[in-house]
Amino acid sequence: MSTATSPTPTAAEGSGTxxxxxxxxxxTLYRLLSIAGVFVAWEIAGMVPISVAFPTxxxxxxxxxxxxxxxxxISAYAETLKPLAVGVFxxxxxxxxIGVGMGLNRLFQWMWEPIFVVLQASPxxxxxxxxxxxxxxxxxxxxxAVIILAAPIIVLNTYKAVRNxxxxxxxxxxxxxxxxxxxxxxxxxxxxxxxxxxxxRLGVAAGFIGVILAELLITPTGIGxxxxxxxxxxxxxxxxxxxxxxxxxxxxxxxxxxxxxxxxFRPEKKKGQ
Amino acid sequence: xxxxxxxxxPSDTQxxxxxxxxxxxxxTKFYGSDIHxxxxxxxxxxxxxxxTLLGPSGCGKTTLLKIVAxxxxxxSGEVFVxxxxxxxxxxxxxxxxxxxxxxxxxxxxxxxAFGLELTHKPKAEREEKAxxxxxxxxxxxxxxxxxxxxxxxMRQRVGLARAxxxxxxxxxxxxxxxxxxxxxxxxFQEDLLHLLSVEKKSxxxxxxxxxxxxxxxxxxxxxxxxxGRIHSIxxxxxxxxxNPDDIRRDKVYLDIVEEIWNNLRKYLD
Numbered sequence: 210m211s212t213a214t215s216p217t218p219t220a221a222e223g224s225g226t227x228x229x230x231x232x233x234x235x236x237t238l239y240r241l242l243s244i245a246g247v248f249v250a251w252e253i254a255g256m257v258p259i260s261v262a263f264p265t266x267x268x269x270x271x272x273x274x275x276x277x278x279x280x281x282x283i284s285a286y287a288e289t290l291k292p293l294a295v296g297v298f299x300x301x302x303x304x305x306x307i308g309v310g311m312g313l314n315r316l317f318q319w320m321w322e323p324i325f326v327v328l329q330a331s332p333x334x335x336x337x338x339x340x341x342x343x344x345x346x347x348x349x350x351x352x353x354a355v356i357i358l359a360a361p362i363i364v365l366n367t368y369k370a371v372r373n374x375x376x377x378x379x380x381x382x383x384x385x386x387x388x389x390x391x392x393x394x395x396x397x398x399x400x401x402x403x404x405x406x407x408x409x410r411l412g413v414a415a416g417f418i419g420v421i422l423a424e425l426l427i428t429p430t431g432i433g434x435x436x437x438x439x440x441x442x443x444x445x446x447x448x449x450x451x452x453x454x455x456x457x458x459x460x461x462x463x464x465x466x467x468x469x470x471x472x473x474f475r476p477e478k479k480k481g482q
Numbered sequence: 483x484x485x486x487x488x489x490x491x492p493s494d495t496q497x498x499x500x501x502x503x504x505x506x507x508x509x510t511k512f513y514g515s516d517i518h519x520x521x522x523x524x525x526x527x528x529x530x531x532x533x534t535l536l537g538p539s540g541c542g543k544t545t546l547l548k549i550v551a552x553x554x555x556x557x558s559g560e561v562f563v564x565x566x567x568x569x570x571x572x573x574x575x576x577x578x579x580x581x582x583x584x585x586x587x588x589x590x591x592x593x594x595a596f597g598l599e600l601t602h603k604p605k606a607e608r609e610e611k612a613x614x615x616x617x618x619x620x621x622x623x624x625x626x627x628x629x630x631x632x633x634x635x636m637r638q639r640v641g642l643a644r645a646x647x648x649x650x651x652x653x654x655x656x657x658x659x660x661x662x663x664x665x666x667x668x669x670f671q672e673d674l675l676h677l678l679s680v681e682k683k684s685x686x687x688x689x690x691x692x693x694x695x696x697x698x699x700x701x702x703x704x705x706x707x708x709x710g711r712i713h714s715i716x717x718x719x720x721x722x723x724x725n726p727d728d729i730r731r732d733k734v735y736l737d738i739v740e741e742i743w744n745n746l747r748k749y750l751d
Contacts, residue, residue: 377581378583380553380583381577381583384551384552384571384575384576385571385576385597385600385601385648386573396585476628477586477587477629
């Protein structure tokens with residue numbers, strides 16, 4: 210078979226990497242244009258104004274710069290990130306472990322599935338008073354709020370991804386005498402990784418919702434405090450600056466998670482870019 | 483090229499059992515309680531030869547292959563490999579999958595070495611073996627590519643290299659060329675025959691293509707459908723030293739294709 214494939218390789222090689230590149234520059238340009246468009250629309254809507262409680266984009270940015278300069282924004286983030294980081298870490302670590310367990314073992318699935326389905330379906334704002342009865346108003350309660358929002362999404366996505374791992378690849382592993390452990394570590398989990406990561410991204414986004422909800426509903430601290438304080442004194446530019454910054458922060462975190470995924474877990478995707 | 487010899491099933495299986503590397507005895511397979519896939523199949527697969535399981539869809543040919551591979555359990559009956567009964571996958575058999583079954587996140591090199599990775603061979607050793615077989619199937623230079631960067635035919639070459647790398651005596655090939663276009667398929671068949679003449683493997687090959695079966699096989703087992711039974715066994719005695727294009731135009735080749743077609747067409751209504 211030494212003379213085999215001289216015509217085929219070039220054909221496949223050409224289609225692989227080169228064709229996707231020419232459009233890339235334009236994509237970045239369109240993204241920037243889209244973002245600029247939103248900011249311009251925001252500025253105009255603020256100048257009209259559509260409501261006295263709706264500041265312009267430039268006022269919002271000024272308020273953000275002011276609060277960053279006097280350190281309020283930074284200490285607020287330090288406060289907000291504590292329950293968020295702890296909650297997201299616990300949800301990610303145990304969520305993936307429980308999800309993998311549920312995907313591999315029916316008994317484990319029956320044990321855990323109802324809890325997470327109920328949690329996912331329930332309106333968490335309504336559960337927050339219950340959390341304060343059980344855990345008070347401190348860091349624990351806020352961490353629990355983050356976990357309640359983030360964990361079900363991570364668990365259920367991981368479980369579905371593992372359960373639906375490609376039967377062909379599993380059969381392949383078995384045919385080459387792979388053990389059950391090798392099958393799980395070398396085939397099932399890498400095969401499930403894209404969906405697990407999708408769940409992780411959604412879970413982190415939900416964690417942001419959870420922490421802000423907790424800061425608004427339990428005790429005002431961190432970013433939640435900035436939002437509720439400036440609303441109460443009608444400094445809407447400052448309130449919007451806090452809301453806007455948390456959205457940007459959340460988007461950046463989710464983007465970073467995607468980078469981690471492509472760099473360390475999906476080498477073939479990295480190469481394709 | 484001498485003429486083909488067609489024999490009925492029972493007389494063939496009882497003879498020369500010591501020359502058979504794989505034997506199946508009284509294999510019956512039910513899926514659930516009502517789907518009868520195979521009905522007491524007795525069959526010998528001669529050492530160093532290529533045996534093709536051929537039949538219309540639903541005749542249980544892939545089921546039989548997966549039972550031999552140890553990937554499916556027969557409802558009753560036994561499988562013997564080199565005289566020993568087997569009940570699961572083993573190192574003496576390697577499988578080539580219809581849909582390639584490559585790890586999309588692994589390079590060609592790691593995919594080819596995957597069978598050796600599972601049996602804990604040292605990294606240097608398994609990569610050296612993998613490189614050798616990547617070269618054998620004509621893919622050198624593609625070691626660091628990922629499956630999605632390859633064409634269908636090249637992916638199946640990776641699947642074949644992976645099966646060769648574990649150095650099994652028996653290759654089990656489940657319609658390996660069905661997901662490959664016709665031109666690539668012909669080239670692949672020729673390359674496969676060439677490679678097998680070097681590697682001295684015994685092959686069990688499943689296909690639904692009559693031409694493919696006659697072109698590549700030493701022995702063709704025709705299966706009849708629902709439940710799968712051996713209809714007949716044909717040995718197309720074609721001299722493979724001739725030019726591939728001459729073989730495809732040869733009268734013996736065409737006659738056997740015609741004969742098999744006449745046998746199979748009655749199952750089509």
